[in-house]
Amino acid sequence: MRASEEELGGAPAAVYRPGRGRGPWPTVLVVPGVTRRGRRHPAFVGIGRGLAAAGVLTAVVEPPGLSVGELTLRTLEDTRAAAEALCAHRDVRYGRVAVAGVSGGGTLALLLAGAPSLAARVSAAAALAPLCDVRAALRLVTTDRYERDGELVPYETGWFFRLALARSAIAWLEDGPDRRALREHVLGLEDYGAEPLRAFRSWPSEELGTEAQGVVALLGNDDPARFDELYATLTEAQRAAAELLSPIRLATGIVAPVELVVARADKYIPLEDAAAFARACSCARVTVIDSLEHAVPSVSLAAARDLARLDGAAVRFLSAACSPSYSA
Numbered sequence: 574m575r576a577s578e579e580e581l582g583g584a585p586a587a588v589y590r591p592g593r594g595r596g597p598w599p600t601v602l603v604v605p606g607v608t609r610r611g612r613r614h615p616a617f618v619g620i621g622r623g624l625a626a627a628g629v630l631t632a633v634v635e636p637p638g639l640s641v642g643e644l645t646l647r648t649l650e651d652t653r654a655a656a657e658a659l660c661a662h663r664d665v666r667y668g669r670v671a672v673a674g675v676s677g678g679g680t681l682a683l684l685l686a687g688a689p690s691l692a693a694r695v696s697a698a699a700a701l702a703p704l705c706d707v708r709a710a711l712r713l714v715t716t717d718r719y720e721r722d723g724e725l726v727p728y729e730t731g732w733f734f735r736l737a738l739a740r741s742a743i744a745w746l747e748d749g750p751d752r753r754a755l756r757e758h759v760l761g762l763e764d765y766g767a768e769p770l771r772a773f774r775s776w777p778s779e780e781l782g783t784e785a786q787g788v789v790a791l792l793g794n795d796d797p798a799r800f801d802e803l804y805a806t807l808t809e810a811q812r813a814a815a816e817l818l819s820p821i822r823l824a825t826g827i828v829a830p831v832e833l834v835v836a837r838a839d840k841y842i843p844l845e846d847a848a849a850f851a852r853a854c855s856c857a858r859v860t861v862i863d864s865l866e867h868a869v870p871s872v873s874l875a876a877a878r879d880l881a882r883l884d885g886a887a888v889r890f891l892s893a894a895c896s897p898s899y900s901a
Contacts, residue, residue: 574589575589575620575789576589576622576896578586579632580894581658582653582654582656582657582658582659583653585697586611586847588631588632589622589628590664591626591629591630591801592625592626593628594832595674596663596665596855597663597664598629598630598665598760599628599630599895600629600631600659600665600666601631601671601672601673601894602670602671602673602685603617603633603634603682604652604674604675604677604680606677606711607639607641607676607737609641609644611635615833617633619693620631626699627891629891630664630665636649636655637651639677640734642736642740642741642743643737643744643817644681644739644744645744645814646814649818652878653688654686656695657686660691668698669695670694670696670769671696671890672698673699674697674700674703675700675701675702675868676702676704676867677704679700679701680703680705680818682700682821683698683700683705683767683823683827684818684823686698686823686829686831687823687826687827691702692828695829696896697831697893698827698890699833699834699888700833701792701846702842702865703835704846705821705849705850706790706819706821707816707818707819708804708812708815708816709846710842711791712736712800713728714734714738714795715794715795715800716795716796716797717729717795718800718802719845719846726795726843726847728843728900730840730841731772732768733765733841733892734840734842736759742788742792743756743759743788743892745754745810745814745815746785746811751781751785752785756853758772773789773791778792784808784811787808787811791807791810799828809811819849820850825853825854825855828855829858829893830858831857832860832886833851835860836862836867837863837865838863838866841867847859860883860886861882862879862882863879864876864879
């Protein structure tokens with residue numbers, strides 16, 4: 574195994590090449606979750622080394638903003654540029670890559686699989702605990718409700734997920750004093766601190782421009798009956814960002830096999846989020862894990878059974894990733 578630090582499409586990446594033989598090799602692009610250690614997190618170093626030892630070229634890419642929970646169009650563009658650069662690399666077999674990610678990285682992996690410019694070059698996709706519908710997530714983190722069969726269902730999500738969505742929504746603002754002030758506030762909050770949206774309920778909105786006022790009003794609202802009205806006041810660009818960053822909007826265009834691995838009782842995202850994606854994506858297969866809290870397994874008697882399910886999803890993903898073709 575040979576490890577190196579490289580740049581893919583402008584984004585830093587840790588690249589792990591098989592130690593034996595010469596390329597081209599089957600290739601996997603891995604996108605980390607929201608972690609300050611990014612591509613250097615021991616889990617992702619282990620994934621890269623393990624796949625390379627199995628004969629798979631692996632690139633762990635770290636797009637801007639993701640490590641602190643900012644999911645933006647630039648995050649997506651840089652991830653897509655990294656995938657396109659990898660597809661063009663001489664060491665990549667057939668000019669095609671499999672994509673995989675965890676949490677926010679899983680969201681980006683699904684977006685890559687559905688991107689019109691990449692869909693035919695993605696051999697397989699795997700996502701552990703992804704977010705599939707950003708608009709629904711904004712409703713969830715502000716009102717503790719999600720929509721199921723036309724009804725609003727209570728669901729209490731975790732503090733960190735609320736903070737990550739706030740950081741993302743503020744990052745969608747146009748650059749200027751309002752964005753800088755709000756971004757400084759949310760980036761300065763403790764990652765796992767309590768009630769990260771509390772300040773927006775009393776923020777001096779009269780000091781902000783109209784665009785920023787809309788975001789603050791949305792983030793500070795906890796009334797389910799007002800969400801749609803407040804979401805509609807966001808600018809067209811902000812609402813477009815939420816749509817373009819939602820894999821569910823691209824689900825019908827995905828032609829590669831997709832493995833979704835999700836918790837039965839996720840501390841952040843309702844199971845319905847993945848179920849809705851799977852209903853829209855004919856290529857998707859959902860593996861529900863009881864011992865997951867989000868992306869990290871807990872120790873329990875169910876863990877042994879879950880390990881077999883996880884192993885099955887991983888084998889299917891790697892089989893598709895290493896195959897010269899697939900059936901859409």
